[in-house]
Amino acid sequence: MKFFVDTADIGEINELxxxxxxxxxTTNPSLIKKAGRDFKEIIADICKVTEGDVSxxxxxxxxxxxxxxGKILAKIASNVVVKLPLTGDGLKACRALTAEGIKTNVTLCFSANQGLLAAKAGATYISPFIGRIDDIHTDGMELIHHLRVxxxxxxxxxxxLAASIRTPLHVRDSAIFGxxxxxxxxxxxxxxxNHPLTTKGLDQFVEDAKAADIKI
Structure with missing residues (x-):
């Protein structure tokens, strides 16, 4: 499974x-607002330090x-993916941009039927929002499974593209469900x-190395 980082912070991207x-x-207007810089400049800078796709x-x-x-955004860099909402107009735009060879990410997917329509429209990526589905007491992983099938x-x-990921369990289950x-x-x-046994084991190794006066 590929990992995309959901941020507009260049420092965080470089560290990863x-x-x-x-x-x-992946970025969105909320992340751009948090970054506090010009939108197109941020996208250009992210594309310079990222070999993979940038939404x-x-x-x-x-x-x-x-x-x-979408055409304006696609001209910023060759790895820009145009992010579109899962609406009727969004799917029409998806079809038009895809026909011109522009990658698309159809976002705000909350049902298998919506995902099916996005796939038929030619979306490069479909983004089901796992965390938000869980918020309404529905199983986000069931949606991943249905979309995979x-x-x-x-x-x-x-x-x-599993989105609205909030916990390591979301990541694990997204990988399991495909x-x-x-x-x-x-x-x-x-x-x-993070795992407590990793931390415990490392602490023990460090302690034993000191006790044995191991030098490398």
Whole structure:
């Protein structure tokens, strides 16, 4: 499974890159607002330090506006993926941009039927929002499973990009149920390393090395 990091912070992206942990980046208007810089400049800078796909979201909600903004965003760098909402106009824009060879990420997916429509529209990625589904007492992982079956049944090329990831368990279960990608906040991604037995074992090794006066 590929890991994308969900952030617009260049420092966080660079730190994860040094560990070889990420394959791409996703952003949204909320993350851009938090970064406090010009939108297109941030996307350009992220693309410079990221070899994989970088999702940049349109702000228009009508078909023509999304198409025009998508073309502008796609010109920033070759690895930009245009992020579109899962609406009728969004799917029309997806079809038009895909026809021009522009990658798309259809976001705000909350049902298997929505995902099926996005795949038929030619989306490069479909983003089911796992955490938000859990918030309404529904099983987000069931959606990942249903999307995996549907996409495989009909050999769609759309990749499942598990989003709204909040815990290491979300990451683990997304991998088990066959998501192609998980987009993960930096803190959660680093949190995948944590296990009390790892910490306990390392502490014991360090203590024993000192006691044995081991030198390398």
């Amino acid at each position: 890159n040094t560990a070889g942990l990420i394959d791409g980046v 940049a979201e349109v702000i228009a909600i009508d078909q023509q506006g999304m198409i025009e903004q 549907i996409i495989d049944n009909y050999d769609f090329k759309t990749q499942i 998501a192609d990608v998980a987009t993960v906040p930096p803190a959660v991604l680093w949190g995948l390393l």
